[in-house]
Amino acid sequence: MSDGATPLGEKTTVRETTPDLAPTDCARKLLAAVRADDSPDPYLERLAAYDEAALEPLRSDPDLALAFWSNCYNAGTQLLLSRRPELYESPLRFFRFFRATAVTVAGTDLSLDAIEHGIVRGSRTKYGLGYLPRLLAGRFERRYRLADPDPRVHFALNCGAASCPAIRAYEADRIDEQLDRATRAYLDATxxxxxxxxxxxxxxxxxxxxxxxxxxxxxxxxxxxxxxxxxxxxxxxxxxxxxxxxxxxxxxx
Incomplete structure (x- = not known):
């Protein structure tokens, strides 16, 4: 087992598995559980159970936010690929896969599009070549979107395609160094x-x-x-x- 995750089939409660676990640690452990093929469910349940007070640090610390949302996105992608692969294989992939709920955070269902374009890219539409705002942002998006998006995040987010960059677990206190490494590795390869x-x-x-x-x-x-x-x-x-x-x-x- 890895990072305290529980094998599929064993029942556990959120309180037993994730007591006092900070959101950023929960997202990182979720990604580790996905990678190790351990049960992600305790971490998914914990993410969903947080209240907005627990997420408050994400609003004031962009490094914390970028690490958290990158790990949520990458874990959510892998979970959708394993649990609902038909969405990715659909001719309507860009609607069905990228708009399906990937994770639930503080009671809010979030798709990959909502995380990437609504939060990480600071409410920019994916259809405007990076120049147009995303319209009709909801309250959750407005509260947590990054005010100054880092373009290197494009080398950190993996949407499940062969051309995507490799997945890493991001940490707030090392995020700049990690994004540099991810960017260099992806550019060297492509x-x-x-x-x-x-x-x-x-x-x-x-x-x-x-x-x-x-x-x-x-x-x-x-x-x-x-x-x-x-x-x-x-x-x-x-x-x-x-x-x-x-x-x-x-x-x-």
Whole structure:
């Protein structure tokens, strides 16, 4: 067993398994249970049972919030893939899978879209290339959305596709270092620079969320920062096709 999780089939109560467990620890242990194929149910129940007072630190500490919501998202993805795989395989994946309840936090059902675009990206729609706001945000989203989203989160969130980045467990006191590592690893694996042609091929998420990175110039700045292109290069951007093949369990070593 791993991280105190309980094997499938054994009954346990939230109080017995998760006494006084902080929300951030609960989200991390949930992800660990999913990875170890232990029962996630005690942690899911604990997340659902928190009141908003318990979540208050997430509103004032962006590092705490980013670690918490990233772990919730990645655990929620894996749970949906294992428990409701037909949603991912559906031709209507973008409605059925990404809008299905992935986790419940403080009594509020949250989909992957709600976590990513409503909270982590600070209420930005997924259809506006990163430039348009997400309309009709609910009270929970308004309370917990990040005021200054970190674009590196795109290299931390795994939606179940083969082209997604690997899954890591994020911790508030190490989040900057961990996001740096995740970003560098993903760019090393997916970016190809052809200096003779003056072209750099990048993952399609750079097109989908162009505005999150500050447009073309911001994308090139990020590529230079992480050594994907030389400091003096300014290549044209070409976007690699996204492989939507279902790829559950893509955890980093």
């Amino acid at each position: 970016v190809d620079h052809d200096p003779e042609a003056g072209v750099v091929t990048v993952p399609k998420l750079f097109r989908w969320y162009r505005g999150d990175f500050g447009g073309g110039s911001g994308i090139r700045d990020l590529l230079r920062e992480y050594g994907a292109i030389p400091d003096d290069a300014s290549p044209r951007l070409r976007h690699r096709d996204w492989d939507w093949s279902r790829a559950a369990g893509k955890f980093a070593d």
